[in-house]
Amino acid sequence: MAKRSIPALNRVLSNLRSQPPPPCPSLLSQTRSVTYMPRPGDGTPRGVTLIPGDGIGPLVTGAVERVMEAMHAPVYFERYEVHGDMKKVPEEVIESIKKNKVCLKGGLATPMGGGVSSLNMQLRKELDLYASLVHCFNLPGLPTRHENVDIVVIRENTEGEYSGLEHEVVPGVVESLKVITKFCSERIAKYAFEYAYLNNRKKVTAVHKANIMKLADGLFLESCREVATKYPGIQYSEIIVDNCCMQLVSKPEQFDVMVTPNLYGNLVSNTAAGIAGGTGVMPGGKYHY
Structure with a gap:
């Protein structure tokens, strides 16, 4: 049987390497469970906008802060005091949310039957x-x-x-x-x-x-x-x-x-x-x- 030249063998090996591997049957049979939440990062601390809000909001967001601290989670909070009786959400809060992409927000009180419009609705409209x-x-x-x-x-x-x-x-x-x-x-x-x-x-x-x-x-x-x-x-x-x-x-x-x-x-x-x-x-x- 004739021997192949080294360049020819290299070409064959190169072609084999360029082909995608066959799919793994076990992977194909797995059920998917994917959400819209982002994947974990590389451990670099990530900024999170924090709005404690009104009512039980500070209590709930404070508990989350303590949990994150106990977990040594790679996040840090940018805290803003926003309350339902304010006329509008401060612009720096909007910019912080747009920058961080993540916001932990407690409830913001909405006046009944009058007063200022809902700050919750302002956030929804501003950030779509x-x-x-x-x-x-x-x-x-x-x-x-x-x-x-x-x-x-x-x-x-x-x-x-x-x-x-x-x-x-x-x-x-x-x-x-x-x-x-x-x-x-x-x-x-x-x-x-x-x-x-x-x-x-x-x-x-x-x-x-x-x-x-x-x-x-x-x-x-x-x-x-x-x-x-x-x-x-x-x-x-x-x-x-x-x-x-x-x-x-x-x-x-x-x-x-x-x-x-x-x-x-x-x-x-x-x-x-x-x-x-x-x-x-x-x-x-x-x-x-």
Whole structure:
């Protein structure tokens, strides 16, 4: 058998090295569990904007600070005193959040029926925090009326009734505007389906009141239906908000991922969290994928 020259062998070895390795069957069979949270860094201390806020906010954020300190977590906090009675969120706070990309915020009080507008809403609009995600689930050892509760409520966070668009037409007559856009509806629907896909969820339920608000909630449903066609592996359903609340308190295990407009999401997420025993994780921020 003829011997190959050294240059020829080198060429063969080079070609073999350039070929990608075959996929590993064990890796292909693994289920995915991916969230929108960023991956751990290299250990370099990372800045986090801290707004203790009002009420129990300082107590909760203070506990987080102590936990981070005990863990020797590679983070440091840039603290800002912001309170609900302020006229607006200071610009340096906004710049800090944009720079750090992470903010730990306690609740900010909102005046009832008058006074300044909600600072929480100002933050949502300024930073375009369009997605609020609440994960409600049972904790082992905490007995509740219902078991196997594992619900994710994804709420559009920038428009709808909670956008704060109100004005007095004449004394004694106030108009409160509910604005629903196709852009924001498609954006939150895509977020919900992408979250379900990346986290091995099987079903997305759109919550609405399109039987009464046929144009506004009708547009929201239309957007959800269009996005649903791009995810054939995920079951899609719709439910009217009042029936949704009844079903949540009677048979919550039927729900998986729920996508809602602004107002309904507030009601549904609080209901779901209460059913699960008060357990809820509320990032309430903007996520890109």
